[in-house]
Amino acid sequence: MKKTASLALTVVLLSTVPGVHAQSSVTLYGTIDEAVAYYNNTGHGSVFQMQGGNLDSNKWGLKGTEDLGGGLKTVFNLENGFDINTGALQNGGSEFGRQAYVGLASDSLGTLTLGRQYDPTVDLVQGITADGYGPAFTTPGDADNNDNSIRVSNAIKYASPTYAGFQYELLYALGGVAGSTTSGQTYSAAALYANGGLSLAAGYLFAKNDEAGGAGTADQIQNNSVTPLFGSVAMVGSRQIAQAAAQYAVGLFTANLRYSNAQYKPYVNYGAFNRTETYNVGAASLAYQVTPAALLAVGYTYTKSSGAASATYNSVAASSQYSLSKRTTLYATAGYTHASGTTFSSDGTTIVPAQGAVGDLTSSSSTPTQVVLTIGMVHKF
Numbered sequence: 001m002k003k004t005a006s007l008a009l010t011v012v013l014l015s016t017v018p019g020v021h022a023q024s025s026v027t028l029y030g031t032i033d034e035a036v037a038y039y040n041n042t043g044h045g046s047v048f049q050m051q052g053g054n055l056d057s058n059k060w061g062l063k064g065t066e067d068l069g070g071g072l073k074t075v076f077n078l079e080n081g082f083d084i085n086t087g088a089l090q091n092g093g094s095e096f097g098r099q100a101y102v103g104l105a106s107d108s109l110g111t112l113t114l115g116r117q118y119d120p121t122v123d124l125v126q127g128i129t130a131d132g133y134g135p136a137f138t139t140p141g142d143a144d145n146n147d148n149s150i151r152v153s154n155a156i157k158y159a160s161p162t163y164a165g166f167q168y169e170l171l172y173a174l175g176g177v178a179g180s181t182t183s184g185q186t187y188s189a190a191a192l193y194a195n196g197g198l199s200l201a202a203g204y205l206f207a208k209n210d211e212a213g214g215a216g217t218a219d220q221i222q223n224n225s226v227t228p229l230f231g232s233v234a235m236v237g238s239r240q241i242a243q244a245a246a247q248y249a250v251g252l253f254t255a256n257l258r259y260s261n262a263q264y265k266p267y268v269n270y271g272a273f274n275r276t277e278t279y280n281v282g283a284a285s286l287a288y289q290v291t292p293a294a295l296l297a298v299g300y301t302y303t304k305s306s307g308a309a310s311a312t313y314n315s316v317a318a319s320s321q322y323s324l325s326k327r328t329t330l331y332a333t334a335g336y337t338h339a340s341g342t343t344f345s346s347d348g349t350t351i352v353p354a355q356g357a358v359g360d361l362t363s364s365s366s367t368p369t370q371v372v373l374t375i376g377m378v379h380k381f
Contacts, residue, residue, distance in 0.1 A: 023067035030060030035376020120169035120190035121203030130285035136335030141226025173217035231346025270348030311341035
């Protein structure tokens with residue numbers, strides 16, 4: 001009798017807990033990436049240093065869902081970026097500077113999310129490029145956002161379901177400026193088709209940072225001397241980036257090709273940086289899965305800038321990875337970039353000789369070449 005009464009009481013108590021019947025989940029996840037890095041030149045000379053984020057970004061986050069029934073669910077994601085060597089916040093010092101959004105997902109209608117998010121080109125195009133082997137494989141200075149330097153705030157994003165291998169995404173971010181609907185706005189669209197080992201993707205991003213101090217819904221790109229105004233002066237202007245990529249996997253080999261066109265348009269005269277600077281980028285890579293645990297990859301990136309400044313960057317990279325488990329990987333990466341022509345000073349006022357820069361890993365060399373070697377470890381949880 002006592003057991004029956006106890007069971008009845010338990011059922012009554014559980015029935016009073018809000019949401020006890022809802023199918024919901026919250027997941028804590030993250031990536032920890034650390035390495036020893038050598039640069040032959042980072043602006044003043046060679047250096048050995050500890051450096052995180054060489055294969056994957058350092059981050060942790062919370063993501064979750066709640067099943068609302070009928071194929072509809074609530075989704076959310078809060079994602080933080082941090083410096084593993086100092087513990088400092090990245091992404092402008094924001095607590096969840098990488099992602100912070102909430103939305104609704106439908107099995108048949110797609111997903112609508114609101115908040116700070118990755119743009120569609122990152123979601124659908126970047127994943128089939130060589131950037132997955134590390135930032136040494138990306139564009140110098142990340143001029144075309146291939147390494148995801150940009151996040152978008154105040155954004156509304158729609159992601160379609162997958163239709164026979166095809167999916168697409170649309171994004172619009174509201175600038176929130178009274179009396180000027182388009183000020184500070186960002187919009188983007190991308191599509192991906194995957195069938196067997198073949199994947200094709202294309203996308204477009206337009207970001208207007210025309211508010212005081214270069215404010216807008218999209219982050220600035222100020223990694224190194226490849227892009228205009230890479231120093232303390234923020235760009236007041238717009239960027240438009242179009243890119244396309246293809247990936248083909250057959251057997252143990254995976255090949256990637258991509259092309260992008262990025263245009264930086266100043267809305268004020270900075271001196272030398274007084275008109276649109278255009279970057280055309282072409283890249284190719286090949287990866288070989290030596291064993292289920294071991295991967296080798298090589299890549300080449302050609303970058304050509306034109307406008308007030310004109311520079312050419314030839315970059316090569318190689319990476320080896322060995323998985324100790326599904327979550328832990330050891331890696332070694334080598335990168336080399338040679339620059340020729342001219343670029344802008346950090347404040348955009350003068351034209352200076354172009355400097356070598358391997359991806360967006362660190363500051364540029366003081367010479368036309370830069371070499372980087374990294375040996376590290378990444379763990380995912």
